[in-house]
Amino acid sequence: MSAPNSSAVAPTAVSPVVIATRESRLALWQAEHVRDLLARDLGLHAELLGMTTRGDQILDRSLSKVGGKGLFVKELENALAEGRARLAVHSLKDVPMDLPAGFVLAAILEREDPRDAFVSNHHESLSALPQRACVGTSSLRRVVQLKALRPDLRIEPLRGNLDTRLRKLDDGGYDAIVLAAAGLKRLGLADRVRSVFEPSQMIPAAGQGALGLEIREDDEVLRRSLAQLSHAPTWLATHAERAVSRSLGGSCSVPLAAHATWPGPGQMHLAVALGDAEHGMLPLLTAEVQAEAVDTDAAEALGRLAASHLRERGAARYLAHLNG
């Protein structure tokens, strides 16, 4: 990593904090949202630096086959390393479990709706779909859970940004598609949601609906400022969720679901599911754990406990071919 001198400069009204962002409509909305929070809550002036990442350019192949989520993040990190930007805003679920050396998550913002949404022009819900209906999604996590709920469905790949996916539905290519509710809400598209999947039915991805603010580890001034924006319950819940994946050695080619909630004060409940990426033939493995989780260590310990339950139930069989 190069040693940019901007880390010595405290963020002030006169030196804007440059926010590196992808250029999809959702990414821009999220970066603008963070820019507005910096102004409103911290009195900091920020500007956006739009970037096209490799992940955005690859539309024809399943992302998991070409290098995964990291593709969306790496180019933004390069901008941070080179001092072209101070801050990168990410959908947390697209952020790999372990950041490269020299980078940290300075804050995680309060989570938007973490649920998956059923979107269709002719059908109200998954259970209302006719036999052998065609559902679009390229998320392995959604594929294995949809198959567990409705083995008769034909599940077809669906890639592209939110607008592209909705257009492909409207063009008649699918009876229904499944998308994150959070993205649709952020873009003012909540009216496209016919029904939401309760997390008990379709467990969301680790970090779904939350935004992560990434900076250089040595940018301590900005780190202290941004810490004020972090939402503690979301931070703890998403650290538990991400610890499941880290513990299983997961990448995005693993159809892993992890979702933490707060059933009582200080009490965290964590639901996880693991499917079979290769052929979807193995039954969905699930586990639920609950414990007090008042700090990051306890939250991550709960994540590791959930992972150990999955391992006891045979997770190795589901993961074996991934390392081959």
Ligand SMILES: NCc1[nH]cc(CCC(=O)O)c1CC(=O)O
């Ligand atoms: N995988 C792409 C992605 N990354 C983040 C979101 C939006 C929701 C979020 O912030 O978690 C989406 C769209 C989707 O999954 O439908």
